[in-house]
Amino acid sequence: MELSEVIRRRRMVRNYDPDRPVPAELVEKLLGYATHAPSAGFSQGWEFLLLDTPADVQRFWSATAPEEELPGTWMEGMTRAPVIIVPLSHRDAYLDRYAQPDKGWTDRDEARWPVPYWHIDTGMASLLVLLGAVDEGLGACFFGITPDRVAQFRAEFGVPEAYTPIGAMTIGYRAEDKRSPSLKRGRRESPSVTHRGNWGDRAAS
Template identity: 80%
Template sequence: MELSEVIRRRRMVRNYDPDRPVPAELVDKLLGYAVHAPSAGFSQGWEFLVLTSPEDRALFWSVTTPEDALPSGWLEGMGRAPVIIVPHSHRDAYLDRYAEPDKGWTDRDEARWPVPYWHIDTGMASLLVLLGAVDEGLGACFFGIPPSRTEAYRSAFEVPDAYTPIGAVTLGYRAGDKKSPSLKRGRRTSETVTHRGRWSTRTDL
């Protein structure tokens, strides 16, 4: 599939066919795409937890769903995904990398960073998984883990404190689902988000 078509077709899929497992080699292929994402200083501060067994997936939903959450079609459809990939950022990989001689920030001061690139780079790696899924005929959805459930998630899957889950990706073969109500907002065009030369200069003005 052409890249332009992959980008055009990409959307968040929230319902999956539970009777069509995703081959392990296909999951590995998508993770192979992920490690080609850009990263500051080639730090590559990302790690991925892959959950495929029914037990692990059930545990994931159990520990990440708030206790007061109401039953929903969203959760039911997402719960059918045969694969969950949890991308984690690793801040220390970046602080260590930029304390090396060719970078020279020997104090490892996090304040030197204008934004947390460890999160940004891991997000870019996650996007490559989403795009790769489209190219392979799969559906995928990136979503957040509620802050109140992060520690329960860490404990359940023995995730070290140095690694931060930036979200999670469900993966599988798409089943029929309803369009998100958010789509009624419409997609902003490039003209409405582009400023040229000065912020006040926008191409649609």
């Protein structure tokens, strides 16, 4: 599939066919795409928790979304996804990398960073997984783990404090679902979000 078509067709899929497992080789391919994302200083401060058995998927939902919250919500269809990938950012990988001789920030001061690139780069890696899923004929959705559930998620899967789950991705074969009400807002096209030269000077449409 052409890249332009992959981008055009990308959407968040919130309902999956529970009777169609995702081949392991496709999951590995998606994770391989993730490792090609850009990262500051080639720090590559990302890790991925792969949950691809029914038991592990159920453990995820039990830890992050209590059963009583699921029926009748948009998340009900999400629980049918056979695969969940949780991308985790690792701040210390960046602080350590930029304390090396070719970078020279030996104090490891987080304040040197204009924004937390460990989160940004892990998000870029996640987007490659989302785009790869479209290219492979799969559906996927990126969503957040609520702050009050992060500790329970960590405890359930033994995730160290040094690694931050920036979200989670369901992956599977799409089942019919409803359009998100948010889409009624419409897509902002490039002329409406682009400033040329100075803020407020819009690019020509």
